[in-house]
Amino acid sequence: MTKKLIIAGVEIYPGERKKIEIPVAKLYTDADMSLPIQVIRAKKEGPVVFVSAAVHGDEINGIEIISRLIQENLKLQAGTLILVPMVNVYGVLNQSRYMPDRRDLNRCFPGSKTGSLAGRLAYTFLNSIVAHCDYGIDLHTGAIHRSNLPQIRANLEDAETKRLAEAFAVPVLLNANIRDGSLRGAAVGNGTRVLLYEAGEALRFDELSIQTGVKGVIRVLRALGMIRKRMSKVNIEPFVANRSDWTRANASGFVKEFVSLGSVVEKGDILADINGPLGNHISQIISTRSGIIIGKQNIPLVQEGEAMYHIAYFGGSADDVHEHIEMMQEAIVAIEPAN
Structure with a gap:
């Protein structure tokens, strides 16, 4: 029963x-x-x-x-x-x-x-x-x-x-x-x-x-065997990250970004510039490890010590992860709003 x-x-x-x-x-x-x-x-x-x-x-x-x-x-x-x-x-x-x-x-x-x-x-x-x-x-x-x-x-x-x-x-x-x-x-x-x-x-x-x-x-x-709904075939093999860290701002100021969500980064890459209100360069945010950006701050203002980029680290190639992200984006068809 x-x-x-x-x-x-x-x-x-x-x-x-x-x-x-x-x-x-x-x-x-x-x-x-x-x-x-x-x-x-x-x-x-x-x-x-x-x-x-x-x-x-x-x-x-x-x-x-x-x-x-x-x-x-x-x-x-x-x-x-x-x-x-x-x-x-x-x-x-x-x-x-x-x-x-x-x-x-x-x-x-x-x-x-x-x-x-x-x-x-x-x-x-x-x-x-x-x-x-x-x-x-x-x-x-x-x-x-x-x-x-x-x-x-x-x-x-x-x-x-x-x-x-x-x-x-x-x-x-x-x-x-x-x-x-x-x-x-x-x-x-x-x-x-x-x-x-x-x-x-x-x-x-x-x-x-x-x-x-x-x-x-x-x-x-x-x-789980709960439904039989047909779904389009997905050729995405997910990548497992066992570690992720937030990269924090080392100065306060206005942010000029060079990366976005899903970007592959290498150790030593410049993620962003931090500038003053008069355009003077203050500092740079540098990636300390290779990985992929899975989270980020959106507002272009930052205080020293604030979390800016969440980077996941993989045992395999981060480039492969980036390719799968592009495949996922192509598989999603935007739904147009009703008039």
């Missing part, structure tokens, strides 16, 4: 599709706040997967990815899919990364039923949704004024997690350590394997990141 699934007191039967509003703490205006989710169940038993977005409230690319997944009207052959477009509903409302209590929700897991506002929301999400799941895909972007190249971060030492990360079909996989208090850490502690998708910038829609995310989630569901 198929396992019973009850979320927030609502039972979802095999073959059903339901929208559920999970109550969370009210605003001080006495307005009710809820966590909106959509649950899709196949008639046949199988894996239970959550896809979540906006754990940081200003990371809105993931909201659009889940919206498009819902519009796809996916027909599950087996298992259950739980779609959560906004985990930090408070942050989305305020266009803020953080919760109203100024905490980072992704540092508050597993949370507490009687703790801070962020802790209570973390507890609700973990116990109402993640506790049911075998797998999860958590959608993120870079912070404000920072962009990330589409990438998957996960525990690639686990064979099953690596298999699903490769199925997502992005050029770069980062073997990332689990951070204390993170959703991924709490989920893994619960026995749930999680992929963290990073792409784009906070408070911005990026079509490449969105389309790559939608197709990546669908490919993972196919790899």
Whole structure:
């Protein structure tokens, strides 16, 4: 028999599709706040997967990815899919990364039923949704004024997690350590394997990141045997990075860049000039190792010590990674806005 699934007191039967509003703490205006989710169940038993977005409230690319997944009207052959477009509903409302209590929700897991506002929301999400799941895909972007190249971060030492990360079909996989208090850490502690998708910038829609995310989630569901949707063949073999570092500004000033996301850099390459307001040259940012830029600051103003370029280091050729990034970009057809 198929396992019973009850979320927030609502039972979802095999073959059903339901929208559920999970109550969370009210605003001080006495307005009710809820966590909106959509649950899709196949008639046949199988894996239970959550896809979540906006754990940081200003990371809105993931909201659009889940919206498009819902519009796809996916027909599950087996298992259950739980779609959560906004985990930090408070942050989305305020266009803020953080919760109203100024905490980072992704540092508050597993949370507490009687703790801070962020802790209570973390507890609700973990116990109402993640506790049911075998797998999860958590959608993120870079912070404000920072962009990330589409990438998957996960525990690639686990064979099953690596298999699903490769199925997502992005050029770069980062073997990332689990951070204390993170959703991924709490989920893994619960026995749930999680992929963290990073792409784009906070408070911005990026079509490449969105389309790559939608197709990546669908490919993972196919790899789990949950859907049979046909997908275009992808000839991208992802490259695994076991290390990445941020290169920081060694002076304050105005930035003139020589590289972009996805650029291959060699040790000793000049990444940017830092100039004064009168055009006088102050300093240069030099790459200390060879690799590829997977994240960068976008604003052309910098303070000394500020993180500017996130560089991943590979055992193989970074040029090969760059070629795969170009293939990914060519495979994405921009969706024209409706008139």
